[in-house]
Amino acid sequence: MENKEIDIVDRQLISLLSEDGRMPAKEIAKRLNVSAPTVHTRLGALIKRGILKVAGMIDTFKVKDTLVAIIAIRVDENGKMGQVIDQLMEFENVHWAVAVTGRYDIFAEVVVTRGIEWMFTFYEEQMSQLDGVSHAESFMVTNTRRKWTVLPPRISGWIPE
Numbered sequence: 001m002e003n004k005e006i007d008i009v010d011r012q013l014i015s016l017l018s019e020d021g022r023m024p025a026k027e028i029a030k031r032l033n034v035s036a037p038t039v040h041t042r043l044g045a046l047i048k049r050g051i052l053k054v055a056g057m058i059d060t061f062k063v064k065d066t067l068v069a070i071i072a073i074r075v076d077e078n079g080k081m082g083q084v085i086d087q088l089m090e091f092e093n094v095h096w097a098v099a100v101t102g103r104y105d106i107f108a109e110v111v112v113t114r115g116i117e118w119m120f121t122f123y124e125e126q127m128s129q130l131d132g133v134s135h136a137e138s139f140m141v142t143n144t145r146r147k148w149t150v151l152p153p154r155i156s157g158w159i160p161e
Contacts (some may be wrong), residue, residue, distance in 0.1 A: 004049055009034065013042055014052055021054050057148040060111070060141075067112040068141040068149055069119060072104040073133055080132035081105050091126050095152045104137075109149055116140070 006014075009032060015087040016028050032039070046052035047101050060066045075081050084091040088108050097108040112118050119138060127136055 004051055006046070010046060010051075013039065014046070017043075017052070017054065021057075044130055046073060048104060050137075057150050059147045061144075061147055061150050065113060065115040067116060069110045069112060070138070070139045070141065071108045071110060071127075072105075072137045073106040073108065073156050074135040075105040076132045076134050078105070084130055087130050091122075092154060092155050093122065095150065097144055110138075111149060112156060 012032055014029060016023055016031060025036045025043075029036040029040045043052070046131065047054070058066070060068050073084065075084050084106060085097045088094050088106070091110075093110050093112065095109040095111050097106055099105060100107050109121065110119075112122075119140075123136075123138075127133070130136075
């Protein structure tokens with residue numbers, strides 16, 4: 001994985017978009033003391049280089065039956081951590097999965113769109129498919145200060161079929 005350099009203007013641009021992803025280029029340009037075409041060029045370059053993604057976010061506390069859970073996972077062998085993360089990322093309700101240090105090996109964020117009862121189905125049908133997991137523990141998010149969440153791209157149950 002290659003780290004990509006960005007300069008102070010790119011960092012300021014990202015910071016402004018983090019505050020308001022719909023901020024007009026003209027406003028960003030004014031705040032950064034650059035031209036609007038410069039903002040468009042830099043924004044396009046950041047997206048093309050895979051550094052920035054502009055996405056809609058929701059407040060899960062304001063949408064019925066939508067919850068967030070963090071799952072802590074222990075893996076049998078450290079050599080299987082990447083494989084387990086890859087498997088987790090195949091599950092449509094998993095937003096992210098990361099290797100961590102400490103008591104657990106992996107944390108994953110799961111966005112629940114069909115109520116708390118769905119977690120049983122998730123464990124029974126999806127988590128049980130994971131190879132090499134010795135223990136998994138889930139934690140439902142009950143409160144937060146930064147409440148905005150990006151939905152996983154293929155999440156089921158969000159749009160009725």
